[in-house]
Amino acid sequence: MARSLALAALLPRLSDDNTSNLPCAPLPQLRAPLPQLRFARHPAAAPPTPCSAAAAPSVRRSVNSLSSFFTAGFISGFSWKPEVKDLKLSSGFKTRARAALNSGVKGADIPRQWYNLVADLAVKPPPPLHPKTLKPVVPEDLSPLFPDELIMQEASNERFIDIPDEVVDIYKLWRPTPLIRAKRLEKLLGTPARIYYKYEGVSPAGSHKPNTAVPQVWYNAKQGVKNVVTETGAGQWGSSLAFACSLFGLNCDVWQVRASYDQKPYRKLMMQTWGAKVHPSPSNITESGRKMLQMDPMSPGSLGIAISEAVEVAAANADTKYCLGSVLNHVLLHQTVIGEECIKQMEELGESPDIIIGCTGGGSNFAGLTFPFIREKLKGKINPVIRAVEPTACPSLTKGVYTYDYGDTAGMTPLMKMHSLGHDFIPDPIHAGVCRAGGLRYHGMAPLISHVYELGFMEALAIPQTECFQGAIQFARTEGLIPAPEPTHAIAATIREALRCKEFGEEKVILMAMCGHGHFDLPAYEKYLQGKMVDLSFDDEKMQASVSKIPQVVPYN
Numbered sequence: 390m391a392r393s394l395a396l397a398a399l400l401p402r403l404s405d406d407n408t409s410n411l412p413c414a415p416l417p418q419l420r421a422p423l424p425q426l427r428f429a430r431h432p433a434a435a436p437p438t439p440c441s442a443a444a445a446p447s448v449r450r451s452v453n454s455l456s457s458f459f460t461a462g463f464i465s466g467f468s469w470k471p472e473v474k475d476l477k478l479s480s481g482f483k484t485r486a487r488a489a490l491n492s493g494v495k496g497a498d499i500p501r502q503w504y505n506l507v508a509d510l511a512v513k514p515p516p517p518l519h520p521k522t523l524k525p526v527v528p529e530d531l532s533p534l535f536p537d538e539l540i541m542q543e544a545s546n547e548r549f550i551d552i553p554d555e556v557v558d559i560y561k562l563w564r565p566t567p568l569i570r571a572k573r574l575e576k577l578l579g580t581p582a583r584i585y586y587k588y589e590g591v592s593p594a595g596s597h598k599p600n601t602a603v604p605q606v607w608y609n610a611k612q613g614v615k616n617v618v619t620e621t622g623a624g625q626w627g628s629s630l631a632f633a634c635s636l637f638g639l640n641c642d643v644w645q646v647r648a649s650y651d652q653k654p655y656r657k658l659m660m661q662t663w664g665a666k667v668h669p670s671p672s673n674i675t676e677s678g679r680k681m682l683q684m685d686p687m688s689p690g691s692l693g694i695a696i697s698e699a700v701e702v703a704a705a706n707a708d709t710k711y712c713l714g715s716v717l718n719h720v721l722l723h724q725t726v727i728g729e730e731c732i733k734q735m736e737e738l739g740e741s742p743d744i745i746i747g748c749t750g751g752g753s754n755f756a757g758l759t760f761p762f763i764r765e766k767l768k769g770k771i772n773p774v775i776r777a778v779e780p781t782a783c784p785s786l787t788k789g790v791y792t793y794d795y796g797d798t799a800g801m802t803p804l805m806k807m808h809s810l811g812h813d814f815i816p817d818p819i820h821a822g823v824c825r826a827g828g829l830r831y832h833g834m835a836p837l838i839s840h841v842y843e844l845g846f847m848e849a850l851a852i853p854q855t856e857c858f859q860g861a862i863q864f865a866r867t868e869g870l871i872p873a874p875e876p877t878h879a880i881a882a883t884i885r886e887a888l889r890c891k892e893f894g895e896e897k898v899i900l901m902a903m904c905g906h907g908h909f910d911l912p913a914y915e916k917y918l919q920g921k922m923v924d925l926s927f928d929d930e931k932m933q934a935s936v937s938k939i940p941q942v943v944p945y946n
């Protein structure tokens with residue numbers, strides 16, 4: 390699709406990018422010598438296989454099978470063939486003695502397969518549509534943006550997908566992540582509930598995002614791709630991708646939402662430390678960025694705009710692919726290592742969750758923890774309530790409309806059926822520069838989560854930010870960890886539930902997704918501690934205006 394864009398021809402190549410006005414200008418020279426250094430320090434991470442003659446047949450084969458895959462998948466609406474061989478839950482785990490289990494739960498191991506919930510859904514999610522023809526997308530539409538294996542995963546109906554050994558090797562740097570009982574928080578609240586949290590902040594970037602950044606970069610490297618581009622809001626995703634690129638020797642360009650670029654210097658420095666080049670978005674490097682700047686030279690940017698910029702660059706450069714940190718099926722898939730590990734860890738403890746709570750921005754950490762549990766729920770083994778929490782300032786699940794909409798502001802991505810506030814919705818807090826919801830500001834919700842929500846497998850609520858930070862402070866002062874702004878929503882909802890349990894004397898087991906630490910988000914804590922944080926009301930009228938610009942398409946489902 391992107392290749393057909395007339396504007397692609399107008400784009401400067403990445404190498405023409407005039408970076409003289411950017412703070413990271415001297416970095417490109419640094420880039421060249423770094424890969425050797427990196428490979429020396431990470432012998433496990435072999436240099437990416439070039440697209441050699443030997444590798445070519447398998448690539449071709451995968452493209453061929455892709456076409457038939459999409460014919461059988463997207464176009465016919467994901468017809469589902471049950472695969473008996475995949476029914477053994479434990480087959481994805483390889484017993485591996487690991488001395489330094491930081492989880493405090495013995496026997497937990499790194500999963501060897503990701504779980505694809507689509508395989509177990511009787512009603513398949515509606516297919517993404519080409520933004521120009523409005524027909525279901527085919528692999529060729531996506532291949533300017535993604536490597537073949539990720540396109541295949543995006544449309545896959547397989548229940549389990551093997552995690553490449555190279556990726557498992559890198560996961561070992563921080564996985565398995567700990568599952569911790571919040572005993573001191575329980576005591577503070579005086580609740581009979583038992584609260585557990587699965588903590589993803591132990592990754593090098595400090596969140597769950599490297600779980601998908603690493604495989605995304607690995608598949609790109611395997612296909613011989615040299616450059617990847619992406620957008621980032623708060624900087625969590627950009628830094629995760631920069632980290633993954635540093636391991637595999639790829640160049641990484643990140644468009645960071647202007648407001649965060651200015652306000653979050655440390656995330657930017659992390660990206661630069663890992664060798665990435667960071668551009669504020671909107672930038673004058675791309676057509677979509679220039680258009681936004683023409684309309685508003687002071688534009689604070691948004692994730693939607695930054696996505697447009699990165700997609701545009703990937704579409705115009707044959708050696709460059711695009712990576713997305715949330716929303717897409719393959720991203721949710723990669724995050725299921727969280728839930729697979731957690732199922733084992735809970736079993737070890739002889740516990741089973743009555744309720745699972747997580748925050749949702751694009752939905753990936755939430756899906757990562759909950760989808761494997763939803764599988765067990767569908768099997769009838771357990772019956773936990775699955776609860777998503779979003780900020781009242783950007784409530785795509787609880788207030789957005791379920792419709793086909795673009796993933797970006799300029800309308801270059803496929804149309805996806807999802808809960809959306811409208812692709813050109815810019816949450817007010819970004820304008821005001823005081824939003825503390827960090828990575829929860831995307832206008833849409835993952836299509837797969839939106840679908841699961843419509844099917845009634847989960848529920849959602851929105852919580853205002855002061856309540857979230859109040860909960861975060863209670864959490865920090867009992868459990869020690871300082872949460873990222875996003876999981877403060879999960880914490881606030883967990884506290885609500887724990888207090889409800891206290892009121893009704895219920896000994897429920899609450900499992901919470903603690904998806905990252907807040908060490909680079911301390912200005913938000915400063916605001917809260919100084920009593921300067923206010924709750925922002927959601928502007929319904931603005932959403933209506935934005936929703937009215939969503940294209941009307943004939944649904945395929």
Ligand SMILES: *Cc1c(COP(=O)(O)O)cnc(C)c1O
Pocket residue numbers: 596597598625626714715716748749750751752753754755828829873875876904905906
């Ligand atoms: C990016 C991010 C989120 C939001 O993204 P999801 O895809 O909804 O998980 C939440 N928490 C943290 C720590 C993040 O970095």
